[in-house]
Amino acid sequence: MNKIYKEINEQTNGKYKSLRFPKATFSKVGVTVTVVCKKEDRQFVETNKSELIDLLTKTCAFHSEIKLAIDDSDPTASGIRSAVVAFTEKFTYVSSVLHTISAEVQPEYKVKIKMHRAMYDLAKNDYIVRLNEFLSDNYAVQVNADIEIVEFSESGTVYSAKVDNGIKEYDVTDIRPVVGEIFGSKARTISSIDANGYNMTVCGIFAMPTAFRSKGGRRYERFLLYDGETSLQCRYSPQTEADSIVNRDLTNKTVYVFGNVEYDSARNEASVSVRALALCACSGPKIVEKRPAPQKYERIIPKPYEEYVQSSMFDSVGALPPALRGGFVVFDFETTGLSILYDRPTELGAVKLVDGRITETFSTLIDPRRPIPPEVVEKTGITDEMVKGQPL
Numbered sequence: 001m002n003k004i005y006k007e008i009n010e011q012t013n014g015k016y017k018s019l020r021f022p023k024a025t026f027s028k029v030g031v032t033v034t035v036v037c038k039k040e041d042r043q044f045v046e047t048n049k050s051e052l053i054d055l056l057t058k059t060c061a062f063h064s065e066i067k068l069a070i071d072d073s074d075p076t077a078s079g080i081r082s083a084v085v086a087f088t089e090k091f092t093y094v095s096s097v098l099h100t101i102s103a104e105v106q107p108e109y110k111v112k113i114k115m116h117r118a119m120y121d122l123a124k125n126d127y128i129v130r131l132n133e134f135l136s137d138n139y140a141v142q143v144n145a146d147i148e149i150v151e152f153s154e155s156g157t158v159y160s161a162k163v164d165n166g167i168k169e170y171d172v173t174d175i176r177p178v179v180g181e182i183f184g185s186k187a188r189t190i191s192s193i194d195a196n197g198y199n200m201t202v203c204g205i206f207a208m209p210t211a212f213r214s215k216g217g218r219r220y221e222r223f224l225l226y227d228g229e230t231s232l233q234c235r236y237s238p239q240t241e242a243d244s245i246v247n248r249d250l251t252n253k254t255v256y257v258f259g260n261v262e263y264d265s266a267r268n269e270a271s272v273s274v275r276a277l278a279l280c281a282c283s284g285p286k287i288v289e290k291r292p293a294p295q296k297y298e299r300i301i302p303k304p305y306e307e308y309v310q311s312s313m314f315d316s317v318g319a320l321p322p323a324l325r326g327g328f329v330v331f332d333f334e335t336t337g338l339s340i341l342y343d344r345p346t347e348l349g350a351v352k353l354v355d356g357r358i359t360e361t362f363s364t365l366i367d368p369r370r371p372i373p374p375e376v377v378e379k380t381g382i383t384d385e386m387v388k389g390q391p392l
Helices: 002-011 039-047 049-060 077-088 092-100 117-123 127-138 374-380
Strands: 020-027 030-036 066-071 102-104 110-115 144-149 162-164 167-171 173-179 186-188 197-213 219-226 231-236 254-264 269-281 327-335 345-354 357-365
Touching: 002 020, 002 049, 020 127, 039 049, 039 066, 049 066, 077 092, 077 102, 077 110, 077 127, 092 110, 092 117, 110 117, 117 127, 117 144, 127 144, 186 197, 197 231, 197 269, 345 374
Parallel strands: 030 066, 110 144, 231 269
Antiparallel strands: 020 030, 102 110, 162 167, 167 186, 173 269, 197 219, 197 254, 219 231, 254 269, 327 345, 345 357
């Protein structure tokens, strides 16, 4: 309704600039437009109700009868917070700030939000601009957005990262080299790394190591670095089998990596090309604790997969490799995004293979209890409506 507000005031030389039109409710009998005003302006709205209805009819081109609902109540802290939470839920990439949102009405109307530096840099030209517009469009009183930049873990507790010239760093001790050589006793937090930078050190928890081979046969390895706040993709190319980090006991341990940071604009994601890695001691990064098992489970019953004629999908490679013999299940997830900390699954598919042949299948949509970003909907074809009411 912001556009309506501007057009009405352009036509009346700002006569109604103290009013707000936050919503229009449609019903079978007509349209009810909510007018928000201060208590002292209520009589002004009542006196000019006919003109306002005429202006709204012409500007909005409604083909139904328009009624006005006048709201001159003082905003409450709980009401403002609830409205801002609902607004924020539409922006998936800032969903981790939901538990930090609070509101005050004394001595001034204010919304307080905590977010870390990397998120603020993404949000300042998008979410924060729109939040200020939302507050201006919905309240006749001035409600200010107070954004506090902090470092916090998934549980919301502030952790120890020192700030030096705007760069947040950990103090690192007990450095034990694994591959390569690392110098110094400080490492940046993941949220403080530059989008494109050389010879950078960053500290976090080691997770999800996986080995690959390029089309040319060259071995390379990937792992994830996280610190309880956000995560970072890392790539490492071992020179020999002895340099591999995949088979070492590093998972869920605090590590310190050195390398070049590259930013992929297509994926909106940074990654590190690792040249050295060491185990270390650091009080900042927090391990993601396993969530307790739900008390109530739904039992999953796979469907038998039968065909009169079914060839093995591995027939073309000759003898079945030893790693693919026997029985195992392959899972495939669709998710709301790429973060292991904040994103949630929207679909699960599974097939059981026995000696290269599919014997059972299962699939289900999953309700992530958060909006699915438009770019993810485009890639997966899964919409908010499709997952509503599905298993959690």
